[in-house]
Amino acid sequence: MAENKKHVFEEKLTKGEDIDEDILLESFKRNEHNSLKILLGLYKGQYFRLFMAVLLFAIKHTPVWVLPITTANIINAATGHDENALRTIVTNTVIMAVLILQNVITNYFHTYFYAKAIRNVECGLRSSMVRKLQQLSITYHNEMQSGRLQSKIMRDVEQIENLSAQIFISVLSIIMNIIVAFTVVVSSSLTVFLFFLATIPVAVIIRIVFRDKINSRNKTFRKEMEETSVRVMEMVELIPVTRAHALEENETDKMDRQLRNVAEEGFKLDVIQSLFGSVSWASFQLFQVLCLAFTGYLAFKGTIKPGDVVMYQTYFSTIVNQVSGIITLIPIIAKGLESVDSVGDILLCADIEQTGNKRKVKNIGGNIEFKNVNFRFKDADKPVINDLSLKINKGETVAFVGVSGAGKSTLLNLVIGFLKPQSGQIFIDDNDLDEIDLRSYRKHIAVVPQTPILFTGTLRDNITYGSEDIDEDFLKKVIAASNLEELVASLPEGLDTMITEHGANLSGGQRQRVSIARAFIREPKLLILDEATSALDTISEKKIQESVGRLVKDRTTIIVAHRLSTIRNADKIAVIGDGDVIEYGTYDELMEKQGEFYKLRALQL
Numbered sequence: 001m002a003e004n005k006k007h008v009f010e011e012k013l014t015k016g017e018d019i020d021e022d023i024l025l026e027s028f029k030r031n032e033h034n035s036l037k038i039l040l041g042l043y044k045g046q047y048f049r050l051f052m053a054v055l056l057f058a059i060k061h062t063p064v065w066v067l068p069i070t071t072a073n074i075i076n077a078a079t080g081h082d083e084n085a086l087r088t089i090v091t092n093t094v095i096m097a098v099l100i101l102q103n104v105i106t107n108y109f110h111t112y113f114y115a116k117a118i119r120n121v122e123c124g125l126r127s128s129m130v131r132k133l134q135q136l137s138i139t140y141h142n143e144m145q146s147g148r149l150q151s152k153i154m155r156d157v158e159q160i161e162n163l164s165a166q167i168f169i170s171v172l173s174i175i176m177n178i179i180v181a182f183t184v185v186v187s188s189s190l191t192v193f194l195f196f197l198a199t200i201p202v203a204v205i206i207r208i209v210f211r212d213k214i215n216s217r218n219k220t221f222r223k224e225m226e227e228t229s230v231r232v233m234e235m236v237e238l239i240p241v242t243r244a245h246a247l248e249e250n251e252t253d254k255m256d257r258q259l260r261n262v263a264e265e266g267f268k269l270d271v272i273q274s275l276f277g278s279v280s281w282a283s284f285q286l287f288q289v290l291c292l293a294f295t296g297y298l299a300f301k302g303t304i305k306p307g308d309v310v311m312y313q314t315y316f317s318t319i320v321n322q323v324s325g326i327i328t329l330i331p332i333i334a335k336g337l338e339s340v341d342s343v344g345d346i347l348l349c350a351d352i353e354q355t356g357n358k359r360k361v362k363n364i365g366g367n368i369e370f371k372n373v374n375f376r377f378k379d380a381d382k383p384v385i386n387d388l389s390l391k392i393n394k395g396e397t398v399a400f401v402g403v404s405g406a407g408k409s410t411l412l413n414l415v416i417g418f419l420k421p422q423s424g425q426i427f428i429d430d431n432d433l434d435e436i437d438l439r440s441y442r443k444h445i446a447v448v449p450q451t452p453i454l455f456t457g458t459l460r461d462n463i464t465y466g467s468e469d470i471d472e473d474f475l476k477k478v479i480a481a482s483n484l485e486e487l488v489a490s491l492p493e494g495l496d497t498m499i500t501e502h503g504a505n506l507s508g509g510q511r512q513r514v515s516i517a518r519a520f521i522r523e524p525k526l527l528i529l530d531e532a533t534s535a536l537d538t539i540s541e542k543k544i545q546e547s548v549g550r551l552v553k554d555r556t557t558i559i560v561a562h563r564l565s566t567i568r569n570a571d572k573i574a575v576i577g578d579g580d581v582i583e584y585g586t587y588d589e590l591m592e593k594q595g596e597f598y599k600l601r602a603l604q605l
Helices: 002-014 021-030 035-042 047-060 062-080 085-135 138-143 146-188 190-197 199-244 248-301 306-347 408-416 438-442 459-463 472-481 485-490 508-520 538-551 587-593 596-604
Strands: 368-375 385-392 397-401 423-428 445-448 526-530 556-560 572-577 580-585
Touching: 035 085, 035 146, 035 306, 047 062, 047 085, 047 146, 062 085, 062 146, 062 306, 085 146, 085 306, 146 190, 146 199, 146 306, 190 248, 199 248, 199 306, 248 306, 368 408, 385 408, 385 580, 397 408, 408 445, 408 526, 408 556, 445 508, 459 472, 459 508, 472 485, 472 508, 572 587, 572 596, 580 587, 580 596, 587 596
Parallel strands: 397 556, 397 572, 445 526, 526 556
Antiparallel strands: 368 385, 368 423, 572 580
16 A cells, blocks of 8 residues: 555656646636736646745745854854853754755755656746637638737736745745744744834835836736737748838838837836835835844843844845845736737637537538528628529539639638628538538638738758658659659758748749649649639649549539639639629630620730
8 A cells, every 4th residue: 555655656746737728728727817817727736846845945945045144153152152052053053054965855856846747837837828819710820910829829928927936935935934034033032023014004005006017007008018929920921022112211110119119118118117126125125223222222131143144134134135125026027918918819719610429421422502602701891602502413513713803712601601791601522511520521621812921941841741651652643643744853952851830942933833832732623723824824724623623533623713814624614703604614615605704805805
C-alpha cells in the first residue's frame, strides 16, 4: 500500500497533470465577469504542482525570515556578556549557514513546479485559442482583423503568463513575508505589532485612489497596441503597392501617427503608475523612519533589548517593502486581468460553425440544388441572393457569370458552407447542407480561390497540403496536368525547394498553378474555381484550360469567371443578376439569345 502511494506521488512529481482544454473553457464561461476567478480556474489540474511550489517556496525562503531573529540573538549575546554568548553566536551562525545552502536545491524545484504549471497553461491557452479560431465562422474572420487576433494570441497570453508568474513568485513571497513578520512581532511585542498594523489602512487608501485610473489607462493602452499590430501587418502586406506608387512617405506618416498614439497612451499609463508608486514609497518610508524612532525609544526605556531594535526594524522594513511590492504589482496585475478579458473575447465567442452531432457523409455524388435561397449580409440594404433556385447535375461544369457584386462568390461560399442562407435550402445530393457535418462534406471538395494562398514550406508541402501518403506517380501526373513541370525542373531542389512567405519567390501564374495542383491532388467530387485563371498569362491560361478540361471530367465543377472566353466549354452558364439566375444555358445558346450574357461577352471583345 505504501509502495503504491509512493509510486503515485513520484508519477505526479515527474509528470504532473497536463492542461485540459475543457477546463480552460469552463473557467471562462463560469466566471465570465470575474477575471481573477477565471485566472485561478485556469490552473485547475495544476494544483499539485502549485502546492509543491508553495511548499518549496516556504522552505527556500526561511533564511530571509530567520535572519532577523539570529541577528538579534547574536547582538544580544554580544552585548549581554552572558557566559553562553559564544555558544549562542556559533549556533545561530550554523543555523543560518544550513538554511542558506538548502536554498539552492529548494529554489530549483520551486521553479520547476511553478514554471511547469504556468507554461502548461500558457500553451493550453494558445492551443485553445487556435482551435477556437478554426471553429469560428468565416464571417467572424472577415470582420476581425488578423493583426488583432495575433495580438490576443501572443501579447495577451504573454501578459497572462507574466501575471501568473508574479502571483506565484512575487505575491506569494509578499504574503508569506508579511505573515511571518507579523507572527514574530505579535509574539514578541503587542505594542510594536499595533504600530505595524497602522500601515495597512494607508495602503488601502492609496490603492482606492489610483485603482480606476490605472485600470482605464491599461484598457486604452491594450486597445491601441492591438490597433498597432493590425496596422503593422497591413503596412507590411502593402509594401509592394506602396513602393510601386511612391507612397512610402504617406505610409510612414500613417504609421507614425499610430505609433504616436501608442506612445501617448503608454506615457499616460507610465505617469499614473509612477505617481502611484512614488506616493506609496514616500508614505511607507516615513512609516519606516517612525518605526526606527519608536523602537529606539522602547530600547532606551528598557522595554526591549538593543538587538530587538534591529529585528523589529528589519521586519518592519520587510512589511513596508512587501506592501510597496504589492502596490508596484498592481499595474502588472491590472494588465494581466485585462488580457484575461481579451482572451475571453475569442474563447467565449459563440459565432462558430455548429457541427455538433450532425450526420456525417462518407461520400458525395455531386448533385447540387438551390431551393428558394435568400441571403443578406449584416447591415446590407438589400439581399445579395434573392429567392434563387438552381439545379446542377453530377459531373456538370457550371459557370457563374455576372457583373461585380452580383453574388457569384456568395453562391460559392454558400455551397462550401462558409455562409448560411437566411431562408431556403441547399442540397448536396439528397442532403440538406444545414443538417450534415460540414467537415465530413468538405473532405470531398476542393477550392481554388481567386488569390492563391501559399505558406512557408517546400513546394511539395504546398501541393500536398492536407493530403497524406501521396503516390509519387500520381503527384507527377498532377504536376503535369497543372503545367508545373517546367517550374519544378527549374528550381534548385525541385519539389523540395523552399517557398518563401506568401510564395514571394514564385510568379503570380506559378502560385495559381500550385494552388490548382493542391486542389486536384485531393481528387474531389466537387471542384470550385473562383477566378482560378485570373492571375495567368495568356499562354499559361491556355495550358491550364486544357488541364482543367481533363481534370474536371466525371466531377461536378463550379466556376466563377470574369474572362468569359475561359468558360466556352462549360456545360452550362448561369448569368447572375439581382440576386437570381437571369439566364441559364450553354455558351452557344446564350450567345444566340443575345441577352445579358451576349452583352457581357460583347464588352470583352
